[in-house]
Amino acid sequence: MPSAVRRYRCMMAIQARTSLVYRANYLMNVVAVIFQVYLLRILWTAVYQGRPEVAGVSLGMMITYATFANVQTWVTSPWEFSLIPPRVREGQIAGDLTRPMSFTTQIHARQVGRALATAPFVVATLPLAVLVGGGRAPASLAAALGYVLSMVLAYLVSAMLSVLVGMIAFWTMETTGIFVIYRVVFMFFSGAIVPLWFMPDGLRLVAEALPFQAVTYVPLAIYLGHAATADVPRLLALQALWVVLLWLGGRLLWSRAMHRVVIQGG
Numbered sequence: 001m002p003s004a005v006r007r008y009r010c011m012m013a014i015q016a017r018t019s020l021v022y023r024a025n026y027l028m029n030v031v032a033v034i035f036q037v038y039l040l041r042i043l044w045t046a047v048y049q050g051r052p053e054v055a056g057v058s059l060g061m062m063i064t065y066a067t068f069a070n071v072q073t074w075v076t077s078p079w080e081f082s083l084i085p086p087r088v089r090e091g092q093i094a095g096d097l098t099r100p101m102s103f104t105t106q107i108h109a110r111q112v113g114r115a116l117a118t119a120p121f122v123v124a125t126l127p128l129a130v131l132v133g134g135g136r137a138p139a140s141l142a143a144a145l146g147y148v149l150s151m152v153l154a155y156l157v158s159a160m161l162s163v164l165v166g167m168i169a170f171w172t173m174e175t176t177g178i179f180v181i182y183r184v185v186f187m188f189f190s191g192a193i194v195p196l197w198f199m200p201d202g203l204r205l206v207a208e209a210l211p212f213q214a215v216t217y218v219p220l221a222i223y224l225g226h227a228a229t230a231d232v233p234r235l236l237a238l239q240a241l242w243v244v245l246l247w248l249g250g251r252l253l254w255s256r257a258m259h260r261v262v263i264q265g266g
Contacts, residue, residue, distance in 0.1 A: 139225025
């Protein structure tokens with residue numbers, strides 16, 4: 001077990017150092033997040049048109065939601081959504097398969113390393129985003145604790161989705177178009193663009209049946225107190241269930257993907 005932990009930590013450290021080589025990308029992401037938050041503040045202020053509430057949601061709550069949703073999405077759904085396609089396309093998977101760790105474990109470790117490299121920039125960005133957009137404290141101490149736990153589960157759901165969707169690379173080398181479509185679907189049904197509380201009943205039911213809302217909407221609904229305290233355990237259990245189901249789906253798909261491995265390059 002200690003040896004397995006050391007290998008996992010080494011893989012995390014390798015990816016963190018690799019990610020930090022491209023610091024300019026992180027700085028551009030900071031600018032992009034701040035700009036998006038500013039535009040969303042203008043948009044939602046115009047939508048409310050001076051009304052104190054819309055569908056029982058105040059403008060302050062909506063702006064807080066939009067601000068935190070953008071920062072969360074940077075961590076849980078980066079633009080380089082999956083680390084699998086480049087490793088398959090460039091033949092690096094040949095070395096991955098020889099390591100004393102399963103391929104999916106390596107990818108998860110790399111994802112954690114990338115998230116750890118991103119974390120300092122996110123911490124520095126959040127106060128700026130709140131200043132430019134808006135923010136409020138959690139609804140209660142219980143909501144704050146629930147939010148932290150929910151964010152951990154949200155990250156795990158996103159990580160499992162990344163592996164599951166990334167394995168498409170074993171069937172098609174060009175995944176750019178597929179990932180663009182996936183990102184549009186994810187951003188909408190996760191509630192990153194429009195919260196689920198503003199969706200029509202039919203569309204909201206579809207969103208609630210998909211795992212995406214467990215990444216963005218659920219943590220923020222808990223943070224803002226929009227989810228009743230009695231509903232928080234159910235929402236956390238739902239996130240945990242999605243983690244397990246997506247993990248099992250990833251294991252099943254990997255058992256099929258191994259038969260599709262083609263080593264590229266010389």
